[in-house]
Amino acid sequence: MASSTIFKAEVLPNDEDLPQMEAADKPVAVGILIQDAMNWRLIETAATQLELRAVKLQVDRLDFAELASFEMIIAEEPYARQIQGMLGERERQAEGINPAIIAVYIGDRPIGPAGYQVDGVLTLPLEPAPLVAQLSLMLYAHRAFARKYHSALEELHLNRRIFRSVTSGISVANAFEPDLPLVYVNPAFEVMTGYCLEDVVGKNCRFLQRDESSQPGLDVIREAIREGREALVVLKNYRKDGTFFWNELSLSPIRNRHGVVTHFVGIQTDVTARVEFEAALRESEKLAAVGRLASSIAHEINNPLESVMNLLYLAQQTDDPAEVRRYLQSADGELKRVSLITSQSLRFYKQSTRPTAIDPEEMLDSVSSMYAGLMENSNVLLRRRYRTERTIVCLESEIRQVLNNLVRNAIDAMRVRGGTLVLRSREAVEWRTGARGVAFTVADTGSGMSAETIRSIYTAFFTTKGIGGTGLGLWISSEIVGRHKGRLLVRSSQRDGRRGTVFVLWLPFEAGVVGRE
Incomplete structure (x- = not known):
């Protein structure tokens, strides 16, 4: 036995590498099921050398x-098979780690696979020293596995605690199933939606949408799921009690070690307050635009009305029917001018609820005509070049708002020194996607913008006009263009001889945008 003791000291790891014993004065137990008394005693002795407490098992009393x-x-091989079957389901259900099962063969071991999985194999009879060495290695391997298992289990429990404690909703969907059913939601999800875990497990999360199945964000989500990538959208969802809320959904794929997407994790945040605030800002910008146009519209209407009054006075002072007819025809032309201005104003402020087909050239003309008087007073020359034949489908009032904002900003940039306003339209291809559409160009020869200003122009409340600006125009314009699947580009220069700014608004022929609620 001396040689066995020495071998044990060389093979076993240091005490600090092993899991702590359940009790300092109580060795860890090992169950032994061997019928032959001599072989049982041999195994018991080896177990004692490894500081294990041997417990004899009875075939008819396996608990x-x-x-x-x-x-x-x-245990002898037939009993090892039986015990492994009894404990196998426990480990598959993640209810704990099973003991190491060692199958014992008496005599020669059969050639070929055993048909079931064990943690080690012993062939008896065997000399004590090799027996202790083999059991020592098997025990060390099992303890190393147990240590990793418990470490992973602790990490799993930590992750679960994190999932349960975060204030944002978390949902996990199974990517292997065709309809991506939910397999988990955290308590914050339950509070946010009113649905408990039992209500949602096995369902696709689209039940939160109810009848809102045509939201633009859903196309983004479907494409992200199809391509296995991240996505961030805002969706209109409904709670269990029927009330709606705006859900900012961050979707991320979870991949296994082979790179295959196994699950999708959704982070839900209730952004109803933010969406309502942004809607209020959009309305305030609409009202601000009304104020900015008020003086221009008043000037444009006042001039033809004064002409009408003068023409009617002249018609009353003459007895020549031909002169009267000529005065009245001129007055009728001025009144038509007033009617055109008012109708364009109504078209600008009438809220679009559905996309309609519009003529790009008519759109630019109607917007620029609103500022004819302001351009004349500011010594701004208008140049136009239109090269479009097709209409575009969009929310008319929103695109008018964008173009109005660009034109007004261009005129404001030239009100001190005057200059040239260039309006162009042409058919163009978006180089990133290959989509065809129309490019609107609004260019001015004003003071230009610095690089720092350009980086901030789409930020809410940023303005270079002091108290005369709201800082919302371009921020809202960029949001409108994004929902129309378009692009808004800008370049500017402050160099002498080349001062000015150019905005290019590209819109697809078929934007596919839907109106707001």
């Missing part, structure tokens, strides 16, 4: 709870 309590079970 599930007792078996699960051992760190190792050493």
Whole structure:
């Protein structure tokens, strides 16, 4: 036995590398099920050398709870198969780590696979020293696995605690199933939606949409799921009690070690307050635009009305029917001018609810005509070049708002020194996607913008006009263009001889945008 003791000291790891014993004065138990008394005594002696407490098992008294309590079970091959079957379901259900099961063969071991999985194999008879060495290695391997298992289990429990404690909703969907059913939601999701875990497991999360199945964000989500990538959208969802809320959904794929997407994790945040605030800002910008146009419209209407009054006075002062007819025709032309201005104003402020087909050239003309008087007073020359033949489908009032904002900003940039306003339209291809559409150009020869200003122009409340500006125009314009699947580009220069700014608004022929609620 001396040689066995020496071998043990060389093979076993240091005490600090091993899991702590359940009790300092109580060795870990090993169950032994061997019928031959001599072989049983041999295994018991080896177990004692490894500081294990040997417990003799009875074939007709195998208890599930007792078996699960051992760190190792050493049994003849038929019984090892039986015990492995009893404990296998426990490990598959992640209810704990099973003891190491060692199958013992008496005599020669059969050639070929055993047909089931064990943690080690012993062939008896065997000399004590090799027996202790083999059991020592098997025990060390099992303890190393147990240490990793418990570490992973602790990490899993930590992740679950994190999932349950975060204030944002978390949902996990199974990517292997065709309809991506939910397999988990955290308590914050339950509070946000009113649905408990039992209500949603096995369902696709689209039940939160109810009848809102035509939202633009859903196309983004479907494409992200199809391509296995991240996505961030805002969706209109409904709680269990029927009330709606705006849900900012961040979707991320979870991949296994082979790179295959196994699950999708959704982070839900209730952004109803933010969406309502942004809607209020859009309305305030609409009202601000009314104020900015008020003086221009008043000037444009006042001039033809004064002409009408003068023409009617002249018609009353003459007895020549031909002169009267000529005065009245001129007055009629001025009144038509007033009617055109008012109708264009109504078209600008009438809220679009559905996309309609519009003529790009008519759109630019109607917007620029609103500022004819302002351009004349500011010594701004208008140049136009239109090269479009097709209409575009969009929310008319929103695109008018964007073009109005660009034109007004261009005129404001030239009100001190005057200059040239260039309006162009042409058919163009978006180089990133290959989509065809129309490019609107609004260019001015004003003071230009610095690089720092250009970086901030789409930020809410940023303005270079002091108290005369709201800082919302371009921020809202960029949001409108994005929902129309378009692009808004800008370049500017402050160099002498080349001062000015150019905005290019590209819109697809068929934007596919839907109106707001």
